[in-house]
Amino acid sequence: MTLKNSALLLGALVSISLLGTTYIVNSNKASYSPSTNKLMIPELIDTKQNRATELVIQEGRHEFFSGVPSETKGVNGDYLGPTIKLYQGKSTQVTFTNDLNEATTIHGHGLHVDGRWDGGPQNVIMPGKSITYSYEIIQQAGTSWYHPHLMGKTAEQVHAGVAGFIIIEDDNSDSLDVPSRYGVDDIPIVVQDRSFVNGVMRNYSVSMEQIMEGLKEETLVVNGQISPYYDVPSGWIRLRLLNGSNARYHSYTLENGDSFWKIATDGGFLESPVEMTSLVMAPGERNEILVNMVNTASNRVLVEFLEDEQSLLSFFKNDHQVALELRVDDSIEPHLTVADVLNVIEDIDRNQVSVERNFVLEMGEVEVEGLVSSHNHHSMFSINGRSMDMNTINHSSKKGQYELWRISGQEMRHPFHMHGTSFLIVSQNGAPPNEADRGWKDTVDVNEGITEVVLKFDVTASKEYPFMYHCHILEHEDAGMMGQFTVE
Ligand SMILES: [Cu+2]
Structure with a gap:
C-alpha cells in the first residue's frame, strides 16, 4: 500500500466511525429474518382493454420488516405503485390524484410524450387535486418508469416510495420469442437502498456531504422488500431491472457466477442478446436481462453497491447483498427458447x-x-x-x-x-x-x-x-x- 493509499485509508476509517447508522443497520439485519418474503409483484394495469387508469399518490405505512411499519408514500398502496402497460400507437388517459399533504408531480421517465404530459417540475399537482395525462405512445417497446419530479423535492418523494414501472409493448414485442408473462417469467425489479433503525426506515434527510455525494444508504431493498424470493419456471426468466436508488450505482451478478443475457436498455430491445456476468447500472437506468433457470434448482441475484474509485469505504463495505432468490417450481410451464434477433436499431449517421x-x-x-x-x-x-x-x-x-x-x-x-x-x-x-x-x-x-x-x-x-x-x-x-x- 502506498503512502497515498494509507492516507485515504485513514480518511475512510474516520468516515465509517461517523456513519454510526451502519452498525445499527447491520445489527438489525441480523435480528430480523426477512428472507422468507415472497417477492411482491406490483399490480399490473393493462390499458389494452381501455381500462380507465386512476392512480392515487398517498401516504402509507409499509412493513419492510415483518410487523414493523415505516412511514412511506406510495401509489394506490403504501410503497411503490402499480405497473402501467401502454401500447405503441395507442393513446391512454391516466389520472393522477394527489392525496398527500404536499404538492407533487409524476414524470413518465423514458416516455416520448408532449411536455404537457411529461410531469416535469411545471406539472404540479397540488394536494387534493388531480391531473389527467394523455399518453400517446409513439415509441417502441421498452421499460420506463414514473416518479415525482417536484422542484427541490424529487429526492425525498422518490425515497418515500413514489415510483412504479411503465411497460410499453409494440408489434415486435408482441410476437417476439422472449418470456413475457408478467409476474411469471417477466418480472419487474426495482432496486433501492434504505437505512433502517430497529426495522423502521430512516426518513429522508441529507447532510451537506450527502448532497455532494448523493444519499447512499446501506440496506438493499427490492420491490419494497429485503432479500425476497420468487418461484419461477425452469426456463428463461426475464428480469426488468430498474435502479431506483437516489444515488447508488449497482453492480448485478448471479451468485453461481453464471452468465446472463442483456436483451434491452432503457428505451427498447438490443439487436441481439448480449452475454455478460456482471452489469453496472446507474440511478434511473433500466436494463432487461434473461436468466437461465433450466439446469438449476435455485439461483440468487446479487447486488454490490459501487463506490467512487477514490473512496476506500468500498474496501470495507464491498459485500454483495441478495437482491432476489429465484427458486424453480417445476409446476409452472417454462419458456425455453429465446429469439436471436430482437430488434433493428438504425444508426444515426x-x-x-x-x-x-x-x-x-x-x-x-x-x-x-x-x-x-x-x-x-x-x-x-x-x-x-x-x-x-x-x-x-x-x-x-x-x-x-x-x-x-x-x-x-x-x-x-x-x-x-x-x-x-x-x-x-x-x-x-x-x-x-x-x-x-x-x-x-x-x-x-x-x-x-x-x-x-x-x-x-x-x-x-x-x-x-x-x-x-x-x-x-x-x-x-x-x-x-x-x-x-x-x-x-
Ligand atoms: Cu450528479
Missing part, C-alpha cells in the same frame, strides 16, 4: 446531425474556491455554469432535427438523463460503446471524459411545459444540476 450541444455537469467546489465570480445564484450544482431556474429556458430544440449532445461531469460519475426522447451512445471517453450499450437509452453514466449521444425529438415541449435534462443523482438534481429546454 453523424452527417445527419445539424446541431451539437455541450453539457458540463458541475459540482460546488469550483464556486466555493472562488474561481468563478460570474455566478449570481447560491446553488453549488449546475450545468454549463447555470443552476436550474424554473423561469429560464436553457435552449430550444427543433422537432425532427438530429442533435449530438456532448456531456461530461466533474468530481464524480453522474447519470445524465433527458426527457422526451431516447438516444444512442456514439462514444464514451473516445471509444465506441460496447455491444451491451448499443441500444436506445435516456440515462447515461458520465464521468470527466466526454460522452457523445445522438438523438432527435418526435414530440414538442412548450415554454410552459418544457423538458428537463439533469443528473439523476436525485440530490444533485434537487440542488440544481438540471436545465430545461423547449422542442418546437
Whole structure:
C-alpha cells in the first residue's frame, strides 16, 4: 500500500466511525429474518382493454420488516405503485390524484410524450387535486418508469416510495420469442437502498456531504422488500431491472457466477442478446436481462453497491447483498427458447446531425474556491455554469432535427438523463460503446471524459411545459444540476 493509499485509508476509517447508522443497520439485519418474503409483484394495469387508469399518490405505512411499519408514500398502496402497460400507437388517459399533504408531480421517465404530459417540475399537482395525462405512445417497446419530479423535492418523494414501472409493448414485442408473462417469467425489479433503525426506515434527510455525494444508504431493498424470493419456471426468466436508488450505482451478478443475457436498455430491445456476468447500472437506468433457470434448482441475484474509485469505504463495505432468490417450481410451464434477433436499431449517421450541444455537469467546489465570480445564484450544482431556474429556458430544440449532445461531469460519475426522447451512445471517453450499450437509452453514466449521444425529438415541449435534462443523482438534481429546454 502506498503512502497515498494509507492516507485515504485513514480518511475512510474516520468516515465509517461517523456513519454510526451502519452498525445499527447491520445489527438489525441480523435480528430480523426477512428472507422468507415472497417477492411482491406490483399490480399490473393493462390499458389494452381501455381500462380507465386512476392512480392515487398517498401516504402509507409499509412493513419492510415483518410487523414493523415505516412511514412511506406510495401509489394506490403504501410503497411503490402499480405497473402501467401502454401500447405503441395507442393513446391512454391516466389520472393522477394527489392525496398527500404536499404538492407533487409524476414524470413518465423514458416516455416520448408532449411536455404537457411529461410531469416535469411545471406539472404540479397540488394536494387534493388531480391531473389527467394523455399518453400517446409513439415509441417502441421498452421499460420506463414514473416518479415525482417536484422542484427541490424529487429526492425525498422518490425515497418515500413514489415510483412504479411503465411497460410499453409494440408489434415486435408482441410476437417476439422472449418470456413475457408478467409476474411469471417477466418480472419487474426495482432496486433501492434504505437505512433502517430497529426495522423502521430512516426518513429522508441529507447532510451537506450527502448532497455532494448523493444519499447512499446501506440496506438493499427490492420491490419494497429485503432479500425476497420468487418461484419461477425452469426456463428463461426475464428480469426488468430498474435502479431506483437516489444515488447508488449497482453492480448485478448471479451468485453461481453464471452468465446472463442483456436483451434491452432503457428505451427498447438490443439487436441481439448480449452475454455478460456482471452489469453496472446507474440511478434511473433500466436494463432487461434473461436468466437461465433450466439446469438449476435455485439461483440468487446479487447486488454490490459501487463506490467512487477514490473512496476506500468500498474496501470495507464491498459485500454483495441478495437482491432476489429465484427458486424453480417445476409446476409452472417454462419458456425455453429465446429469439436471436430482437430488434433493428438504425444508426444515426453523424452527417445527419445539424446541431451539437455541450453539457458540463458541475459540482460546488469550483464556486466555493472562488474561481468563478460570474455566478449570481447560491446553488453549488449546475450545468454549463447555470443552476436550474424554473423561469429560464436553457435552449430550444427543433422537432425532427438530429442533435449530438456532448456531456461530461466533474468530481464524480453522474447519470445524465433527458426527457422526451431516447438516444444512442456514439462514444464514451473516445471509444465506441460496447455491444451491451448499443441500444436506445435516456440515462447515461458520465464521468470527466466526454460522452457523445445522438438523438432527435418526435414530440414538442412548450415554454410552459418544457423538458428537463439533469443528473439523476436525485440530490444533485434537487440542488440544481438540471436545465430545461423547449422542442418546437
Ligand atoms: Cu450528479
